[in-house]
Amino acid sequence: MLIIDRLELDFRPGLNVLTGETGAGKSILLDSLGFVLGWRGRAELVRAGAAQGEVIAVFDLASDHAAWDVMRDAGLPVDGELILRRVNTADGRKTGWVNDRRVSGEVLRRLSDTLVELHGQHDDKGLLDPKGHRAILDEYAVAGPAQEAVRLAWRKVGAARKDLAQAREALEKVRAEEDFLRHAVAELEALSPEPGEEAVLDTRRRQMQAAEKIRADIAQASSALGYEGAEGAMSGALRWLEGASEKADGRLDSPIEALVRAMAELDEAARGVADCLDALDFNPSELEDTEERLFALRGLARKHQVAADDLASLTEELGARLAALDAGEAQIGALEAAVKDAEISYTDAAKSLTELRQKAAVRLDKGVASELEPLKMGRAVFQTEVAEAPDGPEGRDAVTFRVATNPGAPAGALNKIASGGELSRFLLALKVALHEEAGQGVTMIFDEIDRGVGGATADAVGRRLKALADAGQVLVVTHSPQVAALGAHHWRVAKRVEEGMTLSEVVPLDADERETELARMLSGDTVTDAARAAARALLAG
Secondary structure, three states: OOOOOOOOOOOOOEEEEEEOOOOOOHHHHHHHHHHHOOOOOOOOOOOOOOOEEEEEEEEOOOOOOHHHHHHHHOOOOOOOOEEEEEEEEOOOOEEEEEOOEEEOHHHHHHHHHHHEEEEEOOOOOHHHOHHHHHHHHHHHHOOHHHHHHHHHHHHHHHHHHHHHHHHHHHHHHHHHOHHHHHHHHHHHHHHOOOOOHHHHHHHHHHHHHHHHHHHHHHHHHHHHHOOOOHHHHHHHHHHHHHHHHHHOOOOOHHHHHHHHHHHHHHHHHHHHHHHHHHHOOOOHHHHHHHHHHHHHHHHHHHHHOOOHHHHHHHHHHHHHHHHHHHHHHHHHHHHHHHHHHHHHHHHHHHHHHHHHHHHHHHHHHHHHHHHHOOOOOOOOEEEEEEEEEEEEOOEEEEEEEEEEOOOOOOOEEHHHHOOHHHHHHHHHHHHHHHHOOOOOOOEEEEEOOOOOOOHHHHHHHHHHHHHHHOOOEEEEEOOOHHHHOOOOEEEEEEEEEEOOEEEEEEEEOOHHHHHHHHHHHHHOOOOOHHHHHHHHHHHHO
16 A cells, blocks of 8 residues: 555554654555545555555454444344455455455445544544534433434324325315215215116016017907806806716716816916916006116216116215215314324423433533643633524434634634644543543544644643543554653554665564654654653653
């Protein structure tokens, strides 16, 4: 990577310091770390003449570290070690891996948010980004349960508003056809159609129409079969034959028996014809009524473009829509009440979250103020502003960190008001104040955060960095011997020329080497005995 040929660093828990001359390559180290974490920074990091550059970062994490959740969300295997690897080829292509699974830069950046925090004059994430101030304050306030209550209440408000909007839309659609519905329902209910009625009416109509044509013939046949006709003639013949049979020596017995059978058949035929006449007997007005209803059914079916048998279900459907219209206002009222109740619940939850944030803001401001005094900024003012914002799932507060460097001066955004040295100390004071209640497990990197300060102020900066590192891991790039002397682990970054090529090397320092490096930082290129004595004093604490 640029002036790095091959380099392996084993940063340890506690305060890790990197020192060296300006231009030795300390920034390149941070660029390399940012590269493997997916940060957007320097476009090209490949050393001249090399085909590619590669950076590997290994993290030893607790089982409950937030990075594992990111891994699971990304579908990556979760085991005891997290290994990030990213390659930058000479033509600019970048490829990343997590535990040997290829990933996008976005996944690397999501992981980096749980792994590393970078703080310095050019910090444009975390503490200097106003977009993240509310989340920082919420984490400091341990506002998780209150946040979840607000989010739940906001979802209920959204659902209630959606139901109300849908009901209003449906009601407006029904209102647009109210006149039609009322007329159609009245017309259908007056007719009161029933399923299958058309077929019954059509059959009855055909029967009555046919009856008019055949009834006279059947009546005439009935008369011919009756007593005035065949029945009377056969009855007379039977009496005459029976009177003569005694003198006919049995010759009339068979004819008489045949005639009796014939009269029985005739009687059956006469009864059948009579039954038929009864069936064909109808009131002439019945045919008219039947035809009138049949035509009414078919006319309504054509009007509504449905089958006649579907008129009954159409009556129910249109009746239900009309009932919805009539009940619509009551329903709208109930839904409006539900929205109001949901909004009241949201307001209560948001108010509780606001109060929690406001109390935490007071504590945070006091915490930062207590840290500014030893950093020689006792006259400066840090203010966590909790202002009203539009309602949303995160509440109704906008949170901004503001500072005023001198009494009476107007407060402004942290990264716009403070000078370079002031900004570094503000960031450090804020980070220390946040650290007690903020989440653990993140490696913090401070890039020349002590720039522009020295003496007792630099010592105060170093002691606060050391306090931060006591519970985790802190990396500091520093030019301050007071800060470097407080490190638990010390590396020197230097440049060397090999075969005409400038390379950067990073060397871990033992106790004697640390003394020499601190003396160099105190006196410059020529290390004096006084500088060594001062270095020993710093290391002794």
